[in-house]
Amino acid sequence: MxxxxxxxxxxxxxxxxxxxxxxxxxxxxxxxxxxxxxxxxxxxxxxxxxxxxxxxxxxxxxxxxxxxxxxxxxxxxxxxxxxxxxxxxxxxxxxxxxxxxxxxxxxxxxxxxxxxxxxxxxxxxxxxxxxxxxxxxxxxxxxxxxxxxxxxxxxxxxxxxFVRHLGLYTAVFGLPGHFGTEEGGRVHRVPGKAAAVLGTRDGTRARAALHFASGPLAYDRDDAGQHKRIVAGRFADEGRLVRRLLEEMRGAKDLFFEANAQVxxxxxxxxxxxxxxxxxxxxxxxxxxxxxxxxxxxxxxxxxxxxxxxxxxxxxxxxxxxxxxxxxxxxxxxxxxxxxxxxxxxxxxxxxxxxARPYLIRLKDYVPGFAAERPSPGRAAR
Known part of the structure; x- marks a missing residue:
């Protein structure tokens, strides 16, 4: 089909x-x-x-x-x-x-x-x-x-x-690699807002994650410039780390901005x-x-x-x-x-x-078999 x-x-x-x-x-x-x-x-x-x-x-x-x-x-x-x-x-x-x-x-x-x-x-x-x-x-x-x-x-x-908002928005964008070394793991938190730098262990890549509490917002899902203005407005005057992140956000090409919501x-x-x-x-x-x-x-x-x-x-x-x-x-x-x-x-x-360990689901062995012809190293053959 x-x-x-x-x-x-x-x-x-x-x-x-x-x-x-x-x-x-x-x-x-x-x-x-x-x-x-x-x-x-x-x-x-x-x-x-x-x-x-x-x-x-x-x-x-x-x-x-x-x-x-x-x-x-x-x-x-x-x-x-x-x-x-x-x-x-x-x-x-x-x-x-x-x-x-x-x-x-x-x-x-x-x-x-x-x-x-x-x-x-x-x-x-x-x-x-x-x-x-x-x-x-x-x-x-x-x-x-x-x-x-x-x-x-x-x-x-x-x-x-169908969409049920949880009262929280998140913005994520890439950072220069040095942020992973300098600021990796740093968190800024005040009531209703938080910012964090997520870096790889070797410091070669990093991302910023900014969270803020809010009811449902009206915005154009395709307008990254509007998303940046919303985030910048929520995090104005929040300290050195956040100022640096907002500066990087202005030029970010990979901004992800969305509500924490469930369907x-x-x-x-x-x-x-x-x-x-x-x-x-x-x-x-x-x-x-x-x-x-x-x-x-x-x-x-x-x-x-x-x-x-x-x-x-x-x-x-x-x-x-x-x-x-x-x-x-x-x-x-x-x-x-x-x-x-x-x-x-x-x-x-x-x-x-x-x-947390969630509900377990048993994966059936659907026909016509697995795509892999051989097991990965360290895994038992099926």
Missing amino acids: DVLVCGAGVAGAALAYWLRHHGFTPTVVERAPRVRAGGYAAGLRGEALDVLDRMALLERAEALDLRLGDTAMADEYAALPVAVRAGDLEILRDDLAGLLYQATRREVEYVFGDSIATLEQTVGDVRVTFDRGQPRRFDLVAGADGLYSRIRSLVFGPPEL EMHRWFSGRVVLLGDAGYCAASASGRGASQALIGAYILAGELAADGGHARAFAAYEREMRGFVAEHQHLGREGADQFFLGTPPQEGLDRTTA
């Missing part, structure tokens, strides 16, 4: 990988002109690492671990037993999305700089028009286009029906359209689990579609497998936001949330 995937982030690229692996023909459409840069670090644990292992991408992901600063340390980590290594992996979200894109770009059609304008479901297909491209027909459509999903709005209704829906599919990742069940960045949900959801959705029984059965089975997992993650997201309002430093709160 031909499947249109809306969104080239972690969820969309991972779904494209597994659809192609199972013999489908995925097409990925992405509104941005390229894979999006920026964003927070993604903490991956347990089953999410297992998915990367089955994609034969775990070693490359481990090499991007923010906690690893030099080759010797990476070699030492790779030699640890599986049970120890599977404990945690911290990777920048755009690094992870880039890794998945590179693993799929030769076998998957990516259409950048375009988005879905309308879609019409029929008994046998979905007829899609685009803002720029020619109309096309697909057997199925998957919305993996984030918190303010265009697919969700077209099929299920406007964002206000709550009674159903993630309608007819031939299904939602994946933040589009259907965002847990908020305060949960530290969004990327894990995306990887695991993509694996399960594609696997259920590959099994016999048709798309309606597959969508229902995917939702049954994921519901408890998502509910626990959303609980962690609310706890993470609460810690901010209780005065816990943002990274410490995220670390606490990430360290």
Whole structure:
């Protein structure tokens, strides 16, 4: 079947990988002109690492671990037993999305700089028009286009029906590498606001994360200049570290600015359209689990579609497998936001949330088997 995937982030690229692996023909459409840069670090644990292992991408992901600063340390980590290594992996979200894109770009059609304008479901297909491209027909459509999903709005209704704000906004942007050495781990915190510098262990890369409490704000999601003005206004006169960060933010090309919010829906599919990742069940960045949900959801959705029984059965089975997992993650997201309002430093709160052991999900061995022909070093053969 031909499947249109809306969104080239972690969820969309991972779904494209597994659809192609199972013999489908995925097409990925992405509104941005390229894979999006920026964003927070993604903490991956347990089953999410297992998915990367089955994609034969775990070693490359481990090499991007923010906690690893030099080759010797990476070699030492790779030699640890599986049970120890599977404990945690911290990777920048755009690094992870880039890794998945590179693993799929030769076998998957990516259409950048375009988005879905309308879609019409029929008994046998979905007829899609685009803002720029020619109309096309697909057997199925998957919305993996984030918190303010265009697919969700077209099929299920406007964002206000499903998006639940947690009273917190986050801005993240890249910094010169020396910030990781000079200021890495520094936190500035006052009531309702916090700023932190996140640096790799070797100090070669760094990012700033600024959080502030607020009710829902009205702004243009595509206007980075407006985002910068909002953040600068909230953090005016907040001390030396924040002044330096705001100066760097003015020239940042990779600013990520979004609310900590959750998506709550009674159903993630309608007819031939299904939602994946933040589009259907965002847990908020305060949960530290969004990327894990995306990887695991993509694996399960594609696997259920590959099994016999048709798309309606597959969508229902995917939702049954994921519901408890998502509910626990959303609980962690609310706890993470609460810690901010209780005065816990943002990274410490995220670390606490990430360290919690959530609902376990058993990954089925979907036909026709794993993509990897051999196990990663240090992992038992399957």
